[in-house]
Amino acid sequence: MKIHEFKAFPNPLRVRMFLAEKGINGIPFEQINVPEGEHREPAYLAKNPYGAVPTLELDDGACISETIAICRYFEELQPEPALMGETPREKADIEMWQRRVEQTLNDTVATYFHHGTPGLGSLESYQNKEWGEQNLKRYHDAMQRLDDHLEGRTFMCGETFSIADITLFSGLYLGGILEIEIPDRLTNLNRWRKVVSSRPSASA
Ligand SMILES: N[C@@H](CCC(=O)N[C@@H](CS)C(=O)NCC(=O)O)C(=O)O
CATH class of the missing domain: 3.40.30.10 (Glutaredoxin)
Structure with a gap:
């Protein structure tokens, strides 16, 4: 393998x-x-x-x-530790949030990378700057929504770390590479990122 x-x-x-x-x-x-x-x-x-x-x-x-x-x-x-939920309800909740994060945050920042920045350079066959900028705005909207969601929660789906957190961390990681900061006013998202950054897996 x-x-x-x-x-x-x-x-x-x-x-x-x-x-x-x-x-x-x-x-x-x-x-x-x-x-x-x-x-x-x-x-x-x-x-x-x-x-x-x-x-x-x-x-x-x-x-x-x-x-x-x-x-x-x-x-x-290897089911343990479960990162995709254990009960039917946990599994559904984690899948819902994983997908929401992926679509609204990761995909929008990736689109900004490919269209609003030089992206992969000569490998980019088509670029639309305006579409890139629109996706930068969508990325900011997603950060705001996720900050709202994290109010009162340690992780995306409550007290247990899951794949939804991993997806969020990776979306913000690309944002960081592109020098898009998490605004200071998004205190929940900033707190969450600090907690997740301190996990050994964050530097895997
Ligand atoms: N839906 C795929 C997306 C994978 C993906 O886009 N990977 C990026 C690197 S993070 C890539 O290979 N990009 C190549 C390209 O855009 O040409 C997945 O979930 O694995």
Whole structure:
């Protein structure tokens, strides 16, 4: 088993954090040079035709991509500690928030990266600056909503750390790389990030 990734990027970070939280060590990581376009070369496209990292390659050569699918695989292999919920209600709640964060925060900041900044440079086949700026605004709106949600909660789904927190951390991580600060007035989100940053998995 091995994981194809580009370590500095946000979706690979989600898998790294997930594995660190589970205490799963020793899976080799193979670096795919995304800024140089290695993820669009035939050898990698044969593993993930969608040309994105991360991809988990199993010992029989089968490949699983999509960050949440990879995390689901490890959650089923090693259920403890549960990061995707234990009861039906917890599972549904975590999935709801994971998806909300992914769509409203991670996807908008990624769109800003690709359209509102130089992004991946010559690898960007189409850029629309205005669309990028609109997504920067959507990213700020998402931070505000998530700050509201975190009022009175330690983590996204209450007192237990979950995949929803990992997704949020990775979205804010990309925001940080792009020098988009969390406004000081978002005290819940700032407090949450401090708590999550102090977990060993945050530097996985
Ligand atoms: N939906 C995919 C998204 C993966 C993704 O977009 N990965 C980025 C790195 S964080 C990537 O490979 N980007 C390559 C590109 O935009 O060409 C997932 O959840 O894993």
